[in-house]
Amino acid sequence: MGYWLVKTEPESYSWSQLVSDGTAHWDGVRNYEARNHLRSMSKGDRVLVYHSVSDRCVVGVAEVTRAAYPDPTAQKGDWSAVDLRPKGALLRPVTLQQIRLADALSGIALVARSRLSVMPLSAEHFEHIIALGGGVQRLPRR
DNA sequence: GCCAACGTTGGC
DNA sequence: GCCAACGTTGGC
Numbered sequence: 737m738g739y740w741l742v743k744t745e746p747e748s749y750s751w752s753q754l755v756s757d758g759t760a761h762w763d764g765v766r767n768y769e770a771r772n773h774l775r776s777m778s779k780g781d782r783v784l785v786y787h788s789v790s791d792r793c794v795v796g797v798a799e800v801t802r803a804a805y806p807d808p809t810a811q812k813g814d815w816s817a818v819d820l821r822p823k824g825a826l827l828r829p830v831t832l833q834q835i836r837l838a839d840a841l842s843g844i845a846l847v848a849r850s851r852l853s854v855m856p857l858s859a860e861h862f863e864h865i866i867a868l869g870g871g872v873q874r875l876p877r878r
Numbered sequence: 879g880c881c882a883a884c885g886t887t888g889g890c
Numbered sequence: 891g892c893c894a895a896c897g898t899t900g901g902c
């Protein structure tokens with residue numbers, strides 16, 4: 737099982753929008769390193785969703801429901817998208833500041849590579865962030 | 879191939 | 891709103 741973190745600006749696409757949509761095409765990524773991470777995702781992988789800019793916290797957990805396919809929003813160039821489905825919200829959002837301060841999370845790409853929008857996580861970092869958030873409130877089946 | 883200019887991201 | 895970081899573009 738792979739673990740990942742994706743960023744989104746809540747003003748353009750928020751966790752609550754993902755929850756109400758039920759699923760989303762995670763497209764529009766236009767950075768080669770981030771794209772390559774998308775291509776390394778497998779169906780069933782777990783994904784933390786982070787709100788950048790105005791919110792600056794990890795808010796929820798999603799699951800990859802479709803591995804990488806050509807990004808339909810790309811007019812030109814070789815870009816990829818995946819599909820995500822929300823699994824549940826963290827009981828308490830975990831702030832960037834908390835992540836910076838946590839010794840167990842030192843070296844995490846979210847801090848070390850602040851402009852990367854799709855990044856891998858170790859299982860330990862994934863679980864640690866969820867623990868900081870007090871666990872996951874699973875969404876009801878829909 | 880180098881590098882200056884430029885655009886974007888994202889923290890503060 | 892500002893600005894640092896950094897990726898991309900394009901002239902040479």
